[in-house]
Amino acid sequence: MKIKRIGVGAIALAAAGALTLAGCSSSNEPAAEGDSTAVISVNNTEPQNPLIPTNTNEVGGGLVLQNIFAGLVYYDAEGAAHNDVAESIETDDAQTYTITIREGLTFTNGDPVDAESFVTAWNYGAALDNAQLSSYFFEPIEGFTYDENVDELSGLEVVDDLTFTVTLKQPESDFPLRLGYTAYFPLPASAWDDLEAFGENPVGNGPYMMDGEGAWQHNERIDVVKNEDYDGPREAQNGGIDMILYASTDAAYADLQGGNLDILQDVPDSALETFETEFEGRSVNQPGAANATITIPERLEHFSGEEGKLRRAAISHAIDREEVTDVIFNGTRSPAFDFTSPVIDGYSEDIPGSDVLEFDPELAKELWAEADAISPWSGTFELAYNADGPNQGWVDAVANQLKNNLEIEAAGAPVPTFAELRTSVTEETITTPFRTGWQADYPSLYNFLGPLYGTGAGSNDGKYSNPEFDALLEEGAAATEVEAGIEKFQQAQEILFEDLPVIPLWYTNGLGAWGEQVDNVEFGWDTWPILNQVTKSE
Amino acid sequence: MAGYIARRLLQAIPVLLGTTFLIYFMVFALPGDPIIALFGEKTPSPAVVEQLRERYNLDQPFIVQYFLFLGGIFRGDFGTSFSGQPVSEILAATFPVTLRLAVLAVFFEMVAGITIGLVSGLRKGGIFDASALVVSLILISLPIFVIAFVAQFIFGIQLGWFRTTVSSGAPIQDLILPAIVLATISFAQITRLTRASVIDTDTQDFVRTAASKGLSRRRIVPVHILRNSLIPVVTYLAVDFGVLMVGATVTEGIFNVPGVGRTLYQAIIRGEGPTVVSFVTVMVLIYLVINLLVDLLYAVLDPRIRYAK
Numbered sequence: 001m002k003i004k005r006i007g008v009g010a011i012a013l014a015a016a017g018a019l020t021l022a023g024c025s026s027s028n029e030p031a032a033e034g035d036s037t038a039v040i041s042v043n044n045t046e047p048q049n050p051l052i053p054t055n056t057n058e059v060g061g062g063l064v065l066q067n068i069f070a071g072l073v074y075y076d077a078e079g080a081a082h083n084d085v086a087e088s089i090e091t092d093d094a095q096t097y098t099i100t101i102r103e104g105l106t107f108t109n110g111d112p113v114d115a116e117s118f119v120t121a122w123n124y125g126a127a128l129d130n131a132q133l134s135s136y137f138f139e140p141i142e143g144f145t146y147d148e149n150v151d152e153l154s155g156l157e158v159v160d161d162l163t164f165t166v167t168l169k170q171p172e173s174d175f176p177l178r179l180g181y182t183a184y185f186p187l188p189a190s191a192w193d194d195l196e197a198f199g200e201n202p203v204g205n206g207p208y209m210m211d212g213e214g215a216w217q218h219n220e221r222i223d224v225v226k227n228e229d230y231d232g233p234r235e236a237q238n239g240g241i242d243m244i245l246y247a248s249t250d251a252a253y254a255d256l257q258g259g260n261l262d263i264l265q266d267v268p269d270s271a272l273e274t275f276e277t278e279f280e281g282r283s284v285n286q287p288g289a290a291n292a293t294i295t296i297p298e299r300l301e302h303f304s305g306e307e308g309k310l311r312r313a314a315i316s317h318a319i320d321r322e323e324v325t326d327v328i329f330n331g332t333r334s335p336a337f338d339f340t341s342p343v344i345d346g347y348s349e350d351i352p353g354s355d356v357l358e359f360d361p362e363l364a365k366e367l368w369a370e371a372d373a374i375s376p377w378s379g380t381f382e383l384a385y386n387a388d389g390p391n392q393g394w395v396d397a398v399a400n401q402l403k404n405n406l407e408i409e410a411a412g413a414p415v416p417t418f419a420e421l422r423t424s425v426t427e428e429t430i431t432t433p434f435r436t437g438w439q440a441d442y443p444s445l446y447n448f449l450g451p452l453y454g455t456g457a458g459s460n461d462g463k464y465s466n467p468e469f470d471a472l473l474e475e476g477a478a479a480t481e482v483e484a485g486i487e488k489f490q491q492a493q494e495i496l497f498e499d500l501p502v503i504p505l506w507y508t509n510g511l512g513a514w515g516e517q518v519d520n521v522e523f524g525w526d527t528w529p530i531l532n533q534v535t536k537s538e
Numbered sequence: 539m540a541g542y543i544a545r546r547l548l549q550a551i552p553v554l555l556g557t558t559f560l561i562y563f564m565v566f567a568l569p570g571d572p573i574i575a576l577f578g579e580k581t582p583s584p585a586v587v588e589q590l591r592e593r594y595n596l597d598q599p600f601i602v603q604y605f606l607f608l609g610g611i612f613r614g615d616f617g618t619s620f621s622g623q624p625v626s627e628i629l630a631a632t633f634p635v636t637l638r639l640a641v642l643a644v645f646f647e648m649v650a651g652i653t654i655g656l657v658s659g660l661r662k663g664g665i666f667d668a669s670a671l672v673v674s675l676i677l678i679s680l681p682i683f684v685i686a687f688v689a690q691f692i693f694g695i696q697l698g699w700f701r702t703t704v705s706s707g708a709p710i711q712d713l714i715l716p717a718i719v720l721a722t723i724s725f726a727q728i729t730r731l732t733r734a735s736v737i738d739t740d741t742q743d744f745v746r747t748a749a750s751k752g753l754s755r756r757r758i759v760p761v762h763i764l765r766n767s768l769i770p771v772v773t774y775l776a777v778d779f780g781v782l783m784v785g786a787t788v789t790e791g792i793f794n795v796p797g798v799g800r801t802l803y804q805a806i807i808r809g810e811g812p813t814v815v816s817f818v819t820v821m822v823l824i825y826l827v828i829n830l831l832v833d834l835l836y837a838v839l840d841p842r843i844r845y846a847k
Contacts, residue, residue, distance in 0.1 A: 048808065050622040057578065131589030133576060146585040199622050218623055218631065219796045220706035247804055251703045251794040256693045258702030419570030419809050425582050426574050437579055459581045
């Protein structure tokens with residue numbers, strides 16, 4: 001989960017553009033200019049937490065860490081994982097993994113990148129006493145618990161300098177896929193002398209490094225320069241990156257227009273209609289690894305059991321997703337066809353049961369009437385959203401569609417802040433359906449299903465539980481063949497379409513634009529520009 | 539005079555305590571848990587949340603939290619932000635930026651406002667006066683973000699005279715455009731204020747006496763009319779300076795000025811209690827000092843005003 005906060009504190013606006021863009025040169029061609037020493041600039045937000053991999057779960061800090069660290073694997077634009085620091089990641093049973101690290105790699109301070117640098121960092125991230133925001137990433141590893149502080153996970157074992165083994169609590173075939181996520185980055189031995197100072201001036205092993213002490217000028221900028229010693233697949237094609245910290249995307253957009261910024265990730269609402277024409281051939285608007293949904297917990301009156309299923313299906317049929325994404329979002333969202341995202345390997349638009357997402361007001365009315373036969377509906381259908389994000393427009397539109405197509409009273413229920421909405425959702429005090437969304441941590445179907453709909457899972461906001469679904473998920477996770485896993489996950493989605501623990505609405509698109517002076521700009525599956533391959537004419 | 543100042547400073551103490559208490563209470567009473575919000579859409583494990591609450595003293599009852607905070611302030615410890623930066627460092631980084639911006643803005647509005655107001659007042663009813671009236675009415679009625687966006691678009695993007703936003707370090711040349719934008723609204727007020735005051739003073743007996751003594755208009759206008767017309771204007775300027783010092787959130791956001799307003803806004807959004815309260819405490823302090831200075835300025839400008847010992 002990467003949280004993005006810009007301006008009004010909007011959440012999870014980020015999205016990915018995984019496909020290569022028209023008008024931008026393909027990454028396979030050699031850069032025309034050759035290696036450039038020019039420094040590129042990109043907008044970012046003030047990191048919310050110290051720059052420590054296991055404590056960074058939002059985009060402000062994430063963008064920095066992704067560029068100054070190299071993990072065991074990295075993701076290409078399409079979201080496929082390739083080895084970076086890892087020489088090999090091997091397993092026979094999807095439960096015990098033997099990870100070998102390439103020889104001779106160092107951090108920018110000279111410390112070696114070895115098995116110890118991974119295991120120590122992971123143990124730190126997992127320990128309860130350290131209360132790291134991304135500690136849940138270590139949940140699957142044997143020995144992890146929230147009940148007491150554990151200094152060393154029993155599932156992590158250093159074999160020799162360059163080899164360590166990971167034992168999971170149960171088979172999880174997509175574990176290697178996760179290893180490109182920020183939380184799994186290694187830390188140099190020197191970090192442990194003074195972690196607080198390290199969070200301010202992190203030392204990594206990636207294609208870039210911090211531009212000296214104090215390169216993080218709080219609220220202003222973070223400068224990173226090319227790491228000449230980096231030996232890996234993501235070598236920088238430019239001299240460095242100036243990450244300019246903005247409080248509002250509007251200001252960043254103005255700087256792009258004024259030629260003071262090279263690459264803009266994310267586009268302000270005020271420019272949604274115009275940015276693609278203004279930056280023709282130099283913009284991106286593609287579905288990303290993120291989606292938006294409506295959660296209607298079973299515990300709400302009229303939404304349990306058979307009646308609940310009928311009502312949820314009716315609501316789903318009553319929403320014209322095409323219209324909302326076109327009119328309200330100017331085409332910067334894409335109507336959903338499943339519970340995951342189109343950029344994920346194994347995605348399908350034709351999962352049996354997915355026709356429940358089709359707009360069909362007649363059928364919606366019928367289903368609603370059937371539910372009324374079980375127990376007559378009364379009152380208003382309210383949909384809660386956080387008013388500090390750009391939600392009112394679409395919530396009102398959806399409420400109107402429900403009003404017209406189901407002939408019931410429907411309205412948006414604004415909650416002032418995101419914090420307040422999440423608190424009432426987490427504490428289960430919310431009494432209305434509410435908006436939810438998910439941005440993938442790593443490109444895998446499982447990441448869209450397991451943490452959200454598994455019984456007792458961390459982000460299962462609706463407290464959905466279906467043993468059949470859990471079983472399929474487990475089978476999928478245990479499959480050692482990727483294809484077999486995907487098949488199980490898609491079968492699991494069939495159950496979701498039946499039960500509709502959430503109503504999928506649309507996929508969030510990754511948006512961005514760039515100036516004429518830069519080339520080779522491509523946005524990845526995770527909505528982030530792939531900065532190391534960008535070239536700039538001087 | 540010294541006794542008066544001492545008394546005013548003593549009065550400031552309960553005001554400061556009261557305001558920090560109120561602000562702290564309001565931040566505390568904000569619905570929603572900032573710790574849970576840190577995790578975004580992900581539901582955190584209760585054990586981790588508990589750890590974090592403890593770290594930021596959020597597990598303590600309100601009154602304990604407040605006194606811990608107050609105690610910290612007296613030791614010069616303003617707490618740390620979620621990003622691990624001491625709040626005192628944030629204060630030290632942002633207030634000078636806002637100070638520069640405020641000084642520039644006040645300078646622009648003072649020079650332009652007093653000049654135009656004086657000319658308008660002396661040539662009451664003329665074409666200059668009428669056009670000044672129209673322009674200032676338009677400026678007063680425009681919301682500041684409209685002026686800011688238009689100025690940024692025309693002078694920053696179209697003409698390229700100024701940088702579209704303020705670059706890091708907030709150099710003076712980048713601050714000129716936002717300062718002009720900030721100055722526009724008060725400029726209109728100062729013009730109206732100066733004009734009215736000049737017209738009023740112009741009909742006073744001492745002006746007529748000066749003229750009948752044979753003094754030239756060239757001497758009467760600056761020495762007799764302007765000086766005596768400035769009392770309300772100076773008050774207004776000082777108050778305006780205070781307002782600008784505590785941050786122009788909207789303008790700072792549009793021009794990406796790393797100043798007080800933008801930082802405070804971000805801290806409120808992120809629910810960072812210590813940052814918010816520390817900022818507001820310093821703001822209250824600044825406001826109190828400026829108010830005191832204004833009152834003292836009265837005595838300097840108008841000999842009729844004397845403060846009791």
